[in-house]
Amino acid sequence: MILIGLIGGVLVIVSAVFGVTSALLYGTRFPWWEHSDGRHLFAYMAVIGSVLGLWAGRLIVTGQLTDSGAGGWPWIRLVAFGAVTWVLGWRLLIITQAWRDMRRKRTKEDPR
Structure with a gap:
C-alpha cells in the first residue's frame, strides 16, 4: 500500500508541474487578455495550477508523500490523479503545439 501511496503522491506533484507549466506557457505566449474566452481559460489554468x-x-514539506490515508483512499487518489495528470499533460501538449503553429505562421507572414 505504501507503493500505491507513493505513486499517488508523485502523480499529485506531476499534475502540479503540468498545471503550473500550462498556465505559465499560455500566460506568456498567447494574447489571452484580448478575449473573454482567453481570460477565462488563463484564470482557470492559473487556479488549477495554484x-x-x-x-x-x-x-513534500510535511513528508506526507506516501501517507495517503486508510481504506480505499490511496487507490482513489491514484486513479484520480492518474486522470488529472493525463489531461493536464494533454493540455500542455496542445498549448505547445499551438504556440509552435503560431510561430510558424508568423514566420511565413513576415520572414525577417
Missing part, C-alpha cells in the same frame, strides 16, 4: 502546486508543496 491549487495543485499548494497540495504538492504540502505533501
